[in-house]
Amino acid sequence: MAEALPTKNPSQMTDAEIAQLKMPYGRILVYLKPWLGRFILGVVLGIGAAAFNGVLIIAISLIFQLVLDGGSQTLGEPLKVPILGEVNIAELLGFSNDTKVGLWGVIFACACIPVLMFINGFLEYLNKYCLAWVGAKMLFHIRSDVFRSILRQSPAFFSHTKAGELMQTVFNQSRVAQTNAVQLVQLLTNRPLTIIAILYVLFAQDWFFTLMSLVIFPLCLAPIITIGRRVRKSGSREEKEVGTMMTTMHESFTGIRLVKAYARESYEVKRFDRANRTMIQNMLRWTRATELVGPIVESVASIGIAAGLVYFWMQQRSAGELIVLVMALTKIYPPAKELSKVNMLMQKTVFAVNKVVHLLDRAADIQDAPNAPDLPRIKGAVTYENVSFSYSNIDGKPLERAAVTGVHLELAPGKFYALVGPSGAGKSTLFSLLLRFYDPASGRVLMDGIDIKTVTQDSVRDNIGLVSQDTFLFHDTIRENIRYGRLDATNEEILAAAKKAHAHEFIQQIQGGYDAVVGDAGCNLSGGQKQRLSIARAILRNAPILLLDEATSALDTETEKIIQEAIHTLSEGKTVIAIAHRLSTIMEADQIVVMKDGQVDAVGSHSELLKTSVLYQKLYSLQFNE
Template identity: 35%
Template sequence: MRLRWQFIRSPALPESAQWSRLLGYLRPYRGWMIVAVVAMVIGAALGLVMPLAIGQMVNLITGDQTLPIGRIAVLLGGVAVGQTVAGLIQNYSLTFVGERVVADLRLAAYQHLQRLDLAFFEQRRTGEITSRITNDVTLIQSTVTTNLTTLLQGMIQLIGAIALMIVVSWQLSALALVLVPTLVLIAVFFGRWLRRISTTVQDRLADATSILEETVSGVRVVRSFGREPYEVERFRTAVEATFAAAMRRAWVRALFQPSMSLAVWATIIGMLVVGGYLVSTGELTPGNLVAFLFYAGIVAGSMGAFAGLFGQVQEALGAVARVFELLDQQPAVADAPDAIPLPPVQGRVEFRNVSFAYQRVENGHTAPIVLRNFSLVIEPGEMVALVGPSGAGKSTIVSLIPRFYDVQDGSVLIDGYDVRRVQMQSLRTQIGIVPQETLLFSGSIRDNIRYGRLDADDAEIEAAARMANAHEFICQLPEGYDTPVGERGVRLSGGQRQRIAIARAILKNPRILILDEATSSLDSESERLVQEALERLMVGRTSIIIAHRLSTIRRADRIAVIVAGELMEIGTHRELLTRGGIYARLYELQFRDPAPVLAVG
């Protein structure tokens, strides 16, 4: 089956709409931005005074100025100090705003991820999602702060410098302004090119990040198959693709700046020639020529900054589109507008004519239906086991109870409440799940057990561990309950991880319990300890068990046999054996051959 790994593309927002949305993240910090802008305006204005003071100094040296040198020196020193202080205030304010915007964007993206349904994560690579929250958000940082004030500062300096240039010499000003349309054309051409290439760079970087995440999380599989060289080569290919895209971007940037510089220097040389002639004829003083050249440099610098800024913005807009594309993903499973909190339940679970298919793509066609008109009622406190061939739909059935997915037809009800009509948080807090592959979070054993109820105290955590047959092995660890479990719990054995998961479920104290092959892949001693813990956990709860080993479900109140998404048989262990149907054949096959050819998990 080929899954759609890519993000579902939503219609691209116009650039103006993207900018408006991005600038919305600045609003909470507009006070800091005002401080930065005021400091920037003061610094820009002082920068325009500096060339005049330098020109007066030159005129003094050449005998064309009678202003005392001390006064000129004080003016120059005051301008320099003022610019330094203004720059300090501006840079600190912008850094604060930039870091806050990045933090807010990352938090908004992460919060949105927590609202998305499981299908979203099943169809996308973890590295791709991670890249959008880390690399892309970082690329946006300068766009909403430094680039914005650079634009404003450049506008002030450009307008002020052009006005003063005209005052000093209109002839040279006319020559200088020839540069403007040339710079605009160069900036537009290269800017659009840079945007396309930068988006490609981010995509290739996301591919490399995905491979890195997969191989780190699956390091045991890589080691067991001896695939280190293969993974290195796969990662090298992705890194080289990123490098090639980055070098194409570097080549465009390398062409961009020299092209701008060539246009700027051609105009400066022309101004020097014409300005020298005007000085020789007495139409312009040497000091005014020097001041004019400084202003021309400010104009050229501002235009060059605009060009560079335009290129950076085009690059960032690709990252902006990727981040907003993530934020615009809509969950397929969400609370209805009129959803109500689910009150404390007794634990009656009903599947009423349920049909379901995963929304995946296989050779361009929707995957086949997994459940067909499936109906089953589980009474409060009852223990029901689900058995059947692999792919029969057992895991799908239990996934519909906490509403990890929504049914296409029919309904799933808990105590008569349709799960689609209640708030998911109130639903899931009353359901406990112990899966086959237990995931523990990096941190201590205490933290992982407390995850079942965050306000639990140490005594309650220890009590849950005792019920889960985990207290004894925990106390034998060097740091006891404070022992770090490692990423995904790699420092613990499978049986130990499973007992920690059971303790976590005990602490949660759910009314409905789902056990998805919770004792498979364990050795006999670990299975015994886990089974004892599970029996304590199931007392007084509605329990739904997916079992691989039929010996573990003999005491179930009822056993439901699922084949191809349909309920084929249901009854007690003895009843089903007496009937001699599918369950009897599965049971005979499993206990006749210790390595059954037909999996029932």
């Protein structure tokens, strides 16, 4: 039976709602299935390591009696071993009962202790590493799928969601879910059996000393804390890779309109996977270093125990106290302490897993129709057929005021159209509907007579080039920023596009040329330079429809002239739809669409509108009188 997944974002839940969250085991097991064999091996190794603790105590008890008890100077003396009862070493080894235990025999017996400790520690290391390996593989695929799911969402989702929260979920919450889940498996399969095995042997030997050993738990904490501080330094290299992955996510989320407009979701996932893979590799290195410290420390410490035993033999002292102190303090209390955290760890894991799954399984607002075909390269005809649309609030309910209402426009291929009107008139909304960032509440948007809802989103956007006033550049080279328009473009095609965009001149003057890094969001370039790179990107794309969104509004006169020439080159043979507040830039348009309050107020040429449209006359008068 499938678990009921929360429909509400766990980040927006109250404490009471969070307490009711259940672990979506079925959803997570999908990611475990490919690595199930190694996962089972890790669990089996954990059970074996836990059971070996009992074997270890029995073996050490046998060695202690052989070495330290004054009456056991011959191998024939029977030794009392927990659970096994009396054992005759001479019979087991094939010696005579009067064989003496000399110094070399003592040294050999004591040398077995480090070997036994290493075997025990190495089994635990293999258990932890196998589970960590499985967890790392799961983490890689979970992160990649969550990132892909986020990029699949419409701009409406991003307008109501904090980018930082998305980044935290992809990076931190997915890691918390994976790390804690692995730790829980280790705790619940290894620690209880470890405690049971040790206590069973110790109580069988001497229940009083075993009870007394439970009182001295604090003495075990000091070495654990000291070693823990040193081991944490090994994770620094892993953390260095965080910046790369965070940068990729930040750019993808911040520039989501550009990613969507150029249909580059798959490309961004590949960029993300490269950084993700590097970080996973570093995490595995850190895990190997961390988990290997334990058995090494125990093995080294056991050498001291062995030397201490030799000393105890020479002093003819009892081994009882030493057995209780060494085995009880080093083997019972750490797993008991870790088990005390299970409840807190489980709560944290359930929250993190639900938050990841909520994002992972969120359906996109805009989806392709089942088996939708690709839209072929079109001639460039665009039709808005009685289109109405309202934006939604954070709860998904449409706002009372519609963004556009009953808009009907027929735009012929190869013509230049301009959208003018006051802010909030619906100009940008028409762009968003054409790019299919949103679907109209009623009416249709057509390209060459084909409803864009019946074809794939990527193929629709492949037919559209975009140049916006808010130019976004990635923290990459100039070459790669231009190539973003068409990923398979050659260097010669990139160079030609830059020349047509009047960008080649300034690129040559920059140190590094086309290989120069533009900085975060293009911070190393001026507004005009960034705009020319954006035009070069659109030229390279060579789409039949070109959208210009206030492309020259924030430029000085000289730069504007250069940009206008580049746009003129870009526009040749294309259907151009421009949003402009400065009427001087669109007077030569074939048709100017005047919009007001989400509706088409008037359509005509510049000269026609000066005679027929009151709103256009007002806009013209305001700008040119100034």
